[in-house]
Amino acid sequence: MANTTVGGTSRRRVLRLAGGGLALAALGAGAAGCREDDVDEPAAGGDKPAGSGEPSAGEGGGEDGKAPKALWSQSVPAETYGDNDELVAVAGMVIASGSPLSARDAATGEERWSLPDGVAPGAPLLLGDGTLYLASGKYDGTVSGYDPASGKETWQGRLGKEYRQPRPIAVDARQVYVVAEILEKDNSSHTNLIAALDAGSGKIVWSERRDLGTEQNGIHAAVQGRHLVYTDFKKNLTVRDTSTGRQVWTQKTEKTNYGFFTVHEELVIVPQGDRLHAYALADGARKWTVKAARLTTFKEPAVVDGVLHIADSARTVRALDPATGKEIWQSKALAEAGFQVPRQYVKAGKLLCVATDLDKDGGVAALDAATGELRWTFNDGTGDYHAWLVATDGKRVFALHGKKLHALPV
Numbered sequence: 001m002a003n004t005t006v007g008g009t010s011r012r013r014v015l016r017l018a019g020g021g022l023a024l025a026a027l028g029a030g031a032a033g034c035r036e037d038d039v040d041e042p043a044a045g046g047d048k049p050a051g052s053g054e055p056s057a058g059e060g061g062g063e064d065g066k067a068p069k070a071l072w073s074q075s076v077p078a079e080t081y082g083d084n085d086e087l088v089a090v091a092g093m094v095i096a097s098g099s100p101l102s103a104r105d106a107a108t109g110e111e112r113w114s115l116p117d118g119v120a121p122g123a124p125l126l127l128g129d130g131t132l133y134l135a136s137g138k139y140d141g142t143v144s145g146y147d148p149a150s151g152k153e154t155w156q157g158r159l160g161k162e163y164r165q166p167r168p169i170a171v172d173a174r175q176v177y178v179v180a181e182i183l184e185k186d187n188s189s190h191t192n193l194i195a196a197l198d199a200g201s202g203k204i205v206w207s208e209r210r211d212l213g214t215e216q217n218g219i220h221a222a223v224q225g226r227h228l229v230y231t232d233f234k235k236n237l238t239v240r241d242t243s244t245g246r247q248v249w250t251q252k253t254e255k256t257n258y259g260f261f262t263v264h265e266e267l268v269i270v271p272q273g274d275r276l277h278a279y280a281l282a283d284g285a286r287k288w289t290v291k292a293a294r295l296t297t298f299k300e301p302a303v304v305d306g307v308l309h310i311a312d313s314a315r316t317v318r319a320l321d322p323a324t325g326k327e328i329w330q331s332k333a334l335a336e337a338g339f340q341v342p343r344q345y346v347k348a349g350k351l352l353c354v355a356t357d358l359d360k361d362g363g364v365a366a367l368d369a370a371t372g373e374l375r376w377t378f379n380d381g382t383g384d385y386h387a388w389l390v391a392t393d394g395k396r397v398f399a400l401h402g403k404k405l406h407a408l409p410v
Contacts, residue, residue: 067378071396071407072109076102077118078403082357082387084300084344085124087400089393090132091149094407096389096400097125099137103151106393109407113151120167122217128171129199131155135167143168143178143197157202164189169221170228174199175242177228179216182209192216194230196245206245220259227281229268231259237270239281249284260300262308264322269308271298276310278325288325290318302345305369309345309352317342317354317372331372339365339377348392348410351375355388355399364390364399364408380404 078096080086086097093103099118102111115137119125123135131145131154143166145155159166159180166180175196181189192214195207214232221230227248228240238250254272261270267278267287274292279285292298292312301310308322315335319328334342334354340362342354352369356362363379384402391398397408 065374065376067376068409071409073380073404073406074104074109075403076104076400076405078400078405079118079121080386080389080400081122082389083122083124084389085126087389087391087398088125088127088132088148089391089396089398090127091130091147092393093148094391094393094398094405095125095132095148096405097123101134101137103148104405106396106398106407109405115146115151120165123167124169126168126171126176128176129173131171131199133168133171133176135165139165141166141180143176145176145199155199155202157197159195159197159204159207163193165216166195167216169194169219169230170223171199172223172242175205177221177223177242179210179219181216194240194245196228196242208240208245208247218259220261222261222263224263224268224281225266229261229263229281231261231270233259237261237268237279239268239284248282251284262301262303262322264303264306264308267322269301269303269322271301271310273297276301276325278322290320290325299341300343304345304347304352307369311342311354313341315339315341317367319372329370329372331367331374333367333372333374334365337365337374337377339363339374343387344390346390346392346397348394348397351397351410353390353392353397355390357387358385358401363388363401364397366397378406378408380406 076096077098077100079098088095092106094106095103097119101115101118103113105112117137120135120137126133132148133145136142141158143157144153147154162183163180164183166178168176168178170177177196179192179194182191183189193207193209196205198205218233219230226242228242231237235253237253239248241248261268266281269278274297276290276298278287280287296312296314299311303322308320311317317331338361340356340359342356344355346353350369351366353366355364365377366375380401386402389400399406
């Protein structure tokens, strides 16, 4: 939640740090939403203006600032913790992390396939070369790959019995990158490793023990060319060579950013409080810095269609050239509309669609991708405590809020 804190940390951060079902228990049974029966009819519309906190139903994809009427809305068995990689749209399906893992037809919302064991709570849904990679919900030490159109298993990798709970963190056309706990003789674990599994055979290509004190959970990672980049909650930013696993460089970040960063060509771009820094992947040299306005801090960044997007705590959204940090446009439209700080970005047609943490004035907003002008906002009014997640197949924008999944027209 944007305005709910637990010991100074947002509820979403607590969920991420826990990385599993224990977080839900800590929040109390009353916090969890109840699953409702699947419905085929579209979400109810209304005549309230955009930003009112309730869905409005302007026909024509959000004309006159009103939210578009949902094409369909369904209840799904989602179990999400606010990470951007817990909802994907691929191969005509939209899939939300959960147990069972349910794949819905993107056009109709009907369930096409499901996996009973689902995905390990807090683990990402990773797409690479037409394959959906999952950490096993069976906790049997395997990492599996599936055909997203059918749900059939097409690949499996296993580290071995001496490792526990391997989780994929990134993938490219050649390899699947995982972290796992290293088991001691007494079945305890004090260290973990990072490894690359061959995307064809599933065999280990390389593995490297991480430093003592590093954690398996809370890792955000990306592959860019020959570099594997990852961050964690202990203020580490690390780059490894994808071919050998050799650590190219690592450095402590100035302030924790809960692991958020983005990559573009030969740069990794990391928000650090009121500064946004770009570092060279080759050697960690700082290439450019952008400073936020006074008393504001930068939030999650994303490079979408070659443009860097980032918001600050004052709800100003910036579009920047990721190569130089130079501003393309700046928009205060969300703040003026009373909308909350966006944390995820996808582009659909001419719209830049953003999602927020849960807030009565949050939800999904559509900005003009060329100017930052606000087109419409959408909120389902359920009051569920989960963050909003968005994905797109280019034809529709999918908005997940707790156990409610909505398909909105572009």
